[in-house]
Amino acid sequence: MKTKYIDLIEQTFDFPQKEFKLDKNNKLQFHGIDLSKVIAQYGAPLKFTYLPKISENINNAKTWFANAMEKHNYAGNYNYCYCTKSSHFQHVLHEALKNDIHIETSSAFDIDIVENLKAQGKITDEAFVISNGFKRDQYVKNIGRLINNGHKNCIPIIDNYEEISLLSEEIQGNYNIGIRIASEEEPKFEFYTSRLGIGYKNIVPFYNRDIKDNPRVTLKMLHFFINTGIRDTAYYWNELLKCMKVYINLKKVCPSLDSLNIGGGFPIKNSLAFDYDYEYMIDEIIQQIKQTCDEAGVAVPNIFTEFGSFTVGESGGAIYEVLYQKQQNDREKWNMINSSFITTMPDTWAINKRFIMLPINGWQKEYERVLLGGLTCDSDDYYNSEQHMNAIYLPKFSKEKPLYIGFFNTGAYQETIGGFGGLQHCLIPQPKHVLIDRDEEGNIVTTLFSEQQTSEKLLSLLGYNFEINKAMTSMPEKIDLSEVLSSYNQ
Structure with a gap:
């Protein structure tokens, strides 16, 4: 009986595809990029941009128009x-x-x-x-x-x-x-x-x-x-x-x-x-x-x-770790990711936009039907079958081995609508962003574009003085706060 996740995908879709395939360790590759190595180097959650895909789509369109005009x-x-x-x-x-x-x-x-x-x-x-x-x-x-x-x-x-x-x-x-x-x-x-x-x-x-x-x-x-x-x-x-x-x-x-x-x-x-x-x-x-x-x-x-979207959309992706699974009733299992859909992929929340979602690892494990939940306390911070076009199936969750999932073709609008570098809902920090390119020999080259947001940056946006806040958290139990403020102002 075919009950593995790879069996489900192969029975449902033509797979592998041009941009998606498995390596010899049964882990997902995107345009030949070993996503497991990216995770090992930068951690998750993270956003990434695969730059060569931008040029590929531009030149595809220019070729199609040139051919039609000649015809x-x-x-x-x-x-x-x-x-x-x-x-x-x-x-x-x-x-x-x-x-x-x-x-x-x-x-x-x-x-x-x-x-x-x-x-x-x-x-x-x-x-x-x-x-x-x-x-x-x-x-x-x-x-x-x-x-x-x-x-x-x-x-x-x-x-x-x-x-x-x-x-x-x-x-x-x-x-x-x-x-x-x-x-x-x-x-x-x-x-x-x-x-x-x-x-x-x-x-x-x-x-x-x-x-x-x-x-x-x-x-x-x-x-x-x-x-x-x-x-x-x-x-x-x-x-x-x-x-x-x-x-x-x-x-x-x-x-x-x-x-x-x-x-x-x-x-x-x-x-x-x-x-x-x-x-x-x-x-x-x-x-x-x-x-x-x-x-x-x-x-x-x-x-x-x-x-716009055609140029840059298919160059982007987001990777999350499934932190925990909550069995809320006899039918619904919630896989909780270590970020937020509202903040990192706002179109899933605002207009029920669909993106390709696939696990990075676990393709040889049995699959189960789940719902995906984000970290914020907002009841709308989820990704389910309404956005996904059909039920969501993923490899079975286990606490012993982390499960990573990727959302692909998210490169258009999500950063600007989500307010890149700004405040995020429930102060969930914005994840790292990694640029992926190829050198002249075709080798993968990765660069960290932005670090995950820190509390200092978020507090600064909110008007808090982080130096005072840091001084207060390191104070002994009895101290004259006016002395700290006076010293800082000097």
């Missing part, structure tokens, strides 16, 4: 932009920018990051900087500064009718812009139209009224994005067709319009059963854009994408 004799070109809000870390941007890509920004401080990268020589004036989002004063000032300092390929995407006048006050000379379409949402949404951008029917009148006769402003790009991402659904294709109608009508009155930004939204692998045909979707998008333009007699646009 359909598409006259426009393709520009891959990285959506920085997915992960702003320097190591992520440095890896992504090795691959001749462009940048999409969302807020004022993004521009400071761009300027920092330019100072390091990672970005040149030739790179496009697509500035999305609702633009408050500082964002407008920073965009103006970037353009005034020579970065003419910065294209602010107009989100509302007032932004052109605000930008014109800050920018010296002429500049290019794009317009974002306020797409219509799926029927299941609580609202009909995205809060971002300008409505379909209002874009051409807006151009004729505020842009056409403005000698300083040139419209170059139409921006299209829907929340559900790029998926093979009637809803997506219908919205893309409506977008193309706007592009064609706008192109007929605006000869300078030459680019279509289809945003981001490629899904990433969230299960060993994940099945998404990226090449088919890209081929179909290029074909439909070309066909629609040819029928209308207008030139096809250059294509921009803004992939």
